[in-house]
Amino acid sequence: MDATARARDLLGVTRLSDSALTSWLHSLPGVDQVGCEARAASLGTRSIKTTSKAWAIDLAISMIDLTTLEGADTPGKVRGLCAKALTPDPTDPATPRPAAVCVYGDLAAVAKKALGSSGVNVAAVATAFPSGRALMPVKLADTEDAVQAGADEIDMVIDRGAFLSGDYLTVFREIAQVAQACVRPEGSRARLKVIMETGELVTYDNVRRASWLSMLAGADFIKTSTGKVSPAATLPVTLVMLEAVRDWRDATGEMVGVKPAGGIRTSKDAVKFLVAVSEVAGDDWLDPYWFRFGASSLLNDLLLQRQKLATGAYSGADYVTDDSPSLY
């Protein structure tokens, strides 16, 4: 069933119109900002120690989309990042690998070649990332190119302008078409992450609506941010998205993944997100297939903490390898 037919079915309408989408999205329960932020803060006070900390650190490493999205990216830098993904900590081969390496589409082939069949996926951003301000044929070509270059996952951006002007149908159609463009010639498909750029949506009500709209249109993942807009992935925003995927499963039986991206730099922060995943969406989501961190410097902090748990002492930044020092 295509996305539009499924949406008509879920909404109980004969024709999928803007007004049908509006009344559906606007009937979702509101989010009280104060209460939402208080709940996120209280989840952040969980004390994760010893064995559970070690477990959470390894899980967080395995959930990272190790990311470089800079104008200055080169094949050399991407190969370095891939080497890091394949061997996060040369001093401990038992260290888990990140889930994916995330790059711009033109470097997807470089990443694919470096990662091969290691099991570490290639994720490519597409659809005129990060602003999304391009015509649809360009966005689709962008997506198709990345898939053709070997991307296992596509991270698209929604048209925030359309969303904020209430043109939900346009947002829906774009997501649905990009999802189609993720289909490979032989029929398999790249998984689609839909970036809502929550920093530009501003309200939690908008985040909830954009989440449901993305899921309705066929998102495999809903993702907070491009990393180019501040604020990026906050815990309360992720909380609202975790509630959305939980309720979506109640409504449809289907699971959708969640990816906070941007601004998560410390192990302590990452563990707070995992606590939220566990207590809000449920432990089913505690799997790299259903939850990701879009991050770069987070990996090395997790590795530092991991070494500390093993040895009892902090080493230092020079004792974890760094293949993506920022130019800025």
Add this chain to the structure above:
Amino acid sequence: MATFEYAPAPESRSVVDIRPSYGLFIDGAFTESQGGSAFKSVNPATEEVLAEVTAASEADVDRAVAAARRAYQGVWGRMSGTDRGKYLFRIARLLQERSREFAVLESIDNGKPIKESRDVDVPLAAAHFFYHAGWADKLEYAGLGTDPRPLGVVGQVIPWNFPLLMLAWKVAPALATGNTVVIKPAETTPLSALLFAEVLQQADLPPGVVNIVTGAGATGQAIVDHPDIDKLAFTGSTGVGKMIARSIAGTRKKATLELGGKAANIVFDDAPLDQAVEGIVNGIFFNQGHVCCAGSRLLVQESIAEEVERRLKRRLGTLRVGDPLDKNTDVGAINSQAQLQRITELTAAGEAEGAERWDNGCELPAKGFWFRPTVFTGVSQTHRIAQEEIFGPVLSVLTFRTPHEAVAKANNTPYGLSAGIWTEKGSRILWMADQLRAGVVWANTFNKFDPTSPFGGYKESGYGREGGRHGLYAYVATGDAK
């Protein structure tokens, strides 16, 4: 599938030094009782005896009141507001400095989770002293009336649910307005008050300004009946409050009473549901439901009742019940065997009367006093569990159809301490708040406290207000009044 098991994360007990036995804090020093007996304070999570505490005799209370009178006449009643404020600021800072010690001790003696004593009880207690410290030299400008003056010696009797916080609610305004105090902490939770005595010594508070006498009902009665007490402040059950009101009838003693409650937490169909569920949980499972303003009756609009019940039960599945000192514990121990029996009896009555009982099925520790977070659905106004204060982690769910029905049901109780409203509609919040006969009405939140905000009840929930400018009234005489 992985599961996130939280390893134990206990707060260290070593910050607290509990003495084997305690005397009474009278006239600035710990003294032996004259004719009093001893009783034990236990840790309700383990049933371990923590310390032996003195049950003050009538003679002890008499000594305490005499010390308070001397301090009132000699020092405190004539001290300038600026100087009283300095002492209060000092006490507030000491509470903050020793906050970890107080939090751990409170959790050990009371059974409440450390995250609550650490994040709510102790910071709020310090905040009450800071707030009232600021008032001490500004009473003339508080709009209380002309020439606000202290009343004299104040007798205060406080409950076991928030031992240190209730002490702060009572002691801070009394001292700020120039009164001296004889206070009795509850018999099951005397230890934080006794530690507070050390803070008073550290702060160099003049002897006799605050006297702390431990004991049970008889000690409380001795305070209430003492002829040289000018004012009484009590927080506790409505039954005891009525006894106090009878005892002082016909005397010159003034009183403020903060008594029981059976608050309605009202959820409309346009509520922010996820936050409403949090508010319901916080309303009744905060502090094991040992909260006089707990949202113990959930009134939910019938059209969303099933949805709310489903979400609520799922949420209760993630509540962590157990060791109060574990930083991840959400619900701690029931304060005493007697309270556990009362909760058990009332919940049995709920089942017998036909309400449907559900609990979250969590494992409970083998020793100590515990009760699972419990929800009754299909409850009617006539059921005992909808009328009587359970004072435990037990929620009664009732439904309503219209705002008018919600108001009628919410007000259909002899109590009137607090209420909660959950709706995205601002005009409805204002209309409801106007109709509800409750001292505190929370909108899209619950169990939020602040020293600047007055707190108190309607009807059988008591009279007088504590906190805010209103709370000062209870401790001053103005104009020509004597």
